Amino acid sequence: MSNSKNNILIIRLSAMGDVAILVPVLNALFKQNKEVNVTILTQKFFTPIFKDFKNVTVYPVDKKGKHKGFLGLFRLYKELKPFNFTAIADIHNVLRSNVLKLLFFNKKCIQIDKGRKEKKELISKENFKQLKTSSERYADVFRKLGFTIDLSNPVFPEKKPIPNIFKNVINSERKTIGIAPFAAHKSKMYSLEKMKIVVAQLSKNYTLLLFGGKSDVAQLETLKTNQNIYLAAGKLSFTEELDTISNLDCMLSMDSGNAHLAAMYGVKVITIWGVTHPFAGFAPFNQPKENALLADTKEYPLVPTSIYGNKYPQEYINCADSITTEQIINKVNSIL
Secondary structure: OOOOOEEEEEEOOOOHHHHHOHHHHHHHHHHHOOOEEEEEEEOHHHHHHHOOOOOEEEEEOOOOOOOOHHHHHHHHHHHHHHHOOOEEEEOOOOHHHHHHHHHOOOOEEEEOOOOHHHHHHHHHOOOOOOOOOHHHHHHHHHHHOOOOOOOOOOOOOOOOOOOHHHOOOOOOOOOEEEEEOOOOOHHHOOOHHHHHHHHHHHOOOOEEEEOOOHHHHHHHHOOOOOOOEEEOOOOOOHHHHHHHHOOOOEEEEEOOHHHHHHHOOOOEEEEEOOOOOHHHOOOOOOOOHHHEEOOOOOOOOOOOOOOOOOOOOHHHOOHHHHOOHHHHHHHHHHHO
16 A cells, blocks of 8 residues: 555556557656556556556456446445545546546546547548547646646657567567557458558568467468568467567557557557548557558548447448558658
8 A cells, every 4th residue: 555645546447559558648657757656447467568667556457257337346446445545547437437436536536538529520520630649638637636747758668578489580680560450340450461462572671570369360370471470469478469569660550459559669650540540549659640541531531430440331341451552561661
């Protein structure tokens, strides 16, 4: 239990990319403010994301077990109460976090402004412009709690030791690119047929590591056409995966969690966008807007059709394929 005068509970239960966005914000929080201790309420699996911080404790939430439902949340409140938090930063703003906020009624609690109205106007094209980024929305929560946070000159963690499996793969002779071709929704993905062309071309000059979940391994194997292409998916623990990502020269990703994991280490990130759009504020942290490759809006004028990629006309499902393989290859070559 902390005796710090700034002992903050941060609530961010999911998703992985949104949790990773918190890392550069915490870097700024700790560098620009004295004596701050933080407990992050999130999923146990995400714990390695915060392994570089000495003054961060991850408290795992069991949403499907002992913390399920109102009684489970009351149990969670009783578990957290002895930590004597001085304030609560709710950077998720969902039903669970709202219930916890009510239970901690005697604590100062600031909730994230998700900008729902602006995002609706973005989708409807009533007000199509760049919205505030997620990292700035997180930072605003801490500013309202009285902290100084300036994200304009970020400092990133150092590269981690390369896991044994890739020690002879990642080296200074060839630059290494991570490729993460999957996303939560197919409408946010580049087709594997076209990605196979990109991978084959890039592998002539670079070492490629393919990232994804264990369930993606069979599909990723189809991209592995020569000895310069390696499978990272299914081979590493999450900690080892993060250590590997920290050593990349570039990450090529969809609008998905891997983009944010790479960005939190200051790795150059190129993102491919389908029915979603970086104007919604979910582009990876501190990356130039030119690194976001967008679907052709002349061919697909309704883009973005939704904020998260879960709503779209059926004929838009492959709209990311309107980005040519040459555009992607040229972009990678230009930044490496």
